[in-house]
Amino acid sequence: MAQMSDNVGVRKRVVILGGGFGGINAAMRLGNLPVDVTLVDRRNHHTFQPLLYQVALAVLSPGEIAQPIRSILRDYQNIEVLMDEAVGFDIAQQHVKFKTGAEIEYDYLIVATGSTHSYFGRDDWAKLAPGLKTVEDATEIRRRVLLAFELAERQMQEVGSHPPLNFVIIGGGPTGVELAGAISDIAKLYMTKDFRHIDPKMAQVLILEGSPHILGAYPEDLQAKALDQLRDLGINVRTHAKVTDVQPGYVMLGDERIDAVVTLWAAGVQASPLGKLLGFETDRRGCVLVDAHLNPPGHPEIFICGDLAHVEQDGKQVPGVAQPAMQMGAYAARRIARLVAADFGSDGSGINAPFHYFDKGDMATIGRKAAVANIKWPFKGHWSGFPAWFVWLVVHIFFLIGFRNRMAVFRQWAWTYLTFNDGVRLITGSQELPGWANQDGSQRPLDLGSPNT
């Protein structure tokens, strides 16, 4: 190996697009191997998305779940990080093109740029119902939720009444369920002592799910348990509820109008546009169809990882969550390492092993003491309630990247859990305070628009 890495002339260049779970795991596996790696991301930090909803609801700070990509990879001398935006490819010449006009050549390419919100063609809804993908999304949701309580309190002080505090979450997948539980917690546990005029406990949280079931990917018994746990928290759930319009202050289900001080989007995702730009066949979400080696057909030098990859296993699509992304990243790195070793005369053993998603199960929290967990490894079991929540806690601290963040999150959770007091309820961003009255003096619905992003 030492000999190979001295042999600079033949070192292969691996370009990784995306610093999410797929990209970071690929890079870490390639660290200190005899290849040159360039990891490219538009952002300077990796975000631990499974805990993003806790930033949105003011339990954690952005710095506790996001970490600069350079810091994560600083000790691997063969990896460089480039903050730039890829905008296209020259597949034949093996080039990636950037927004600046620059191009980088690759021997192997890993595309792991993930997914973004899909508003099903109604991009005008994005400002009215923010989704949760980035740190900025999280602080914007935090701003809206906290501001709703502040403005209701203000209205009570100034005119003696306020519109009902209705929080509507569109989408009943894990993100929707976790956001709902967290909003309920913040209203019922943490904010009760803060206000003099309103009762934060009166806040209503409603999940609107278009399909017949929330948590569609979970077994039926856990769906039912989740529904029970949501109802215990006073959260309303409506299934078969297809939102037809989103407006400031309300959403429409066909002819039915549902008032909403804050509307959040947890309904649809679509693949990063880079998927389509590669020029290979994609599914209806824009995910690239790949073979058992995560390669698009005929291109063994290109790997698609994470949410951007459409991988079928046991007749089902591998879901777009953290675990498969991490495993795909690691697989791509391992395969590249073997291909490179084979060039140097390795026997190529295991080189053709296909990607296999090792499914350890799924978990979603529901507030601060309950969860559902569909555990598949190291044992099988459907857990719910407090035990599931505790397992969730341990797993998420374990998978956070970086000792410092692990400690910080653990301390913050312990503090919050013990004191019912959390200290990151900052409203930052847009400094314009919305009014409560129309020109004629009548009250109007709160409009918390003008997001940061």
Place this chain on the structure above:
Amino acid sequence: MAQMSDNVGVRKRVVILGGGFGGINAAMRLGNLPVDVTLVDRRNHHTFQPLLYQVALAVLSPGEIAQPIRSILRDYQNIEVLMDEAVGFDIAQQHVKFKTGAEIEYDYLIVATGSTHSYFGRDDWAKLAPGLKTVEDATEIRRRVLLAFELAERQMQEVGSHPPLNFVIIGGGPTGVELAGAISDIAKLYMTKDFRHIDPKMAQVLILEGSPHILGAYPEDLQAKALDQLRDLGINVRTHAKVTDVQPGYVMLGDERIDAVVTLWAAGVQASPLGKLLGFETDRRGCVLVDAHLNPPGHPEIFICGDLAHVEQDGKQVPGVAQPAMQMGAYAARRIARLVAADFGSDGSGINAPFHYFDKGDMATIGRKAAVANIKWPFKGHWSGFPAWFVWLVVHIFFLIGFRNRMAVFRQWAWTYLTFNDGVRLITGSQELPGWANQDGSQRPLDLGSPNT
């Protein structure tokens, strides 16, 4: 006292405008006294401004130095917090007017809305050279400084050269000196292992001070010491340097052009516009001239505290920093308590004691191991270097509000100091990555504009 507080009909209403050091200290002193207090701020949080520069340079997180005003005051049942923006007064009727059109009546009014940046009439400079007053300012400065290094690295990777990393700070007061030291630290200590193509140590920091001396409020020997310590860090200082124009990528000193990747503003402040709206005489910065009781002439029911007050003592104006603001807030609260007690037949002892600023001294850090301290209490002394820095550290942890924040900041400092590694170097906010080339392909200066605020 118990009898008085039962006597609800005659309870006086105190309205406090501003949740900075003056307002918060006034409110805390009035907590649980027989008065009704309403504290009004446009923002939901109190910001510990002396440590804001550490957020700007990615040592601390916003949540560690800012705390929701409601949380600080939650245990005082006689205090309510209103998130709103005062826009005027009816002094005769004793009303405060809000942007919403609502009005609140007061028996006593404390105006402590502080100060903001002054660009000396050139408000167009604000976007080009952000100042440091709010959490948003700090994250915007953080974005620009970190992005400058990222874009230089990108340019090296893509075209093999980059413009020099020149950071220019306009203003050599404590904020300018602390920002300069912190940028130098981040470049020379924390980022060296992160980049492969640029050498962050090559960053140049320049302070431009219009007057003959930096740290104008400090004794001459400490000014000289500060200059030495800045030079030890490789920071350039130019005095008599009056900036005549600020443009993207450079500033002008008369005919001399000085290139600047990032320009920061630490030069001038002006009083909050509410000072002028009160209608009393103000000085040229907009600070309200007050008497020995902090009252504008003829209005014993109105108190002006903090940066907004023009108070003379020993022939000099009391400076607009944290200590006097805290003392003024406490004084106003004490005097109101005595006036209220006198209404109930107290002997009025001490009621006419004038405000006296008890000056314990001033401190400014210069990087992570040095500082200057002009200590006046509990002993007199001019300290510099490491001992001054250590005193600074202890004092700032002590004065931070809230046990949780104190612990968090202490831990973060210890971690940073021991490991040279800090984990909050997040670039958030504007997601547009500036390019490095003009249309004709020539390189252009980095333009890091489009701030969040």
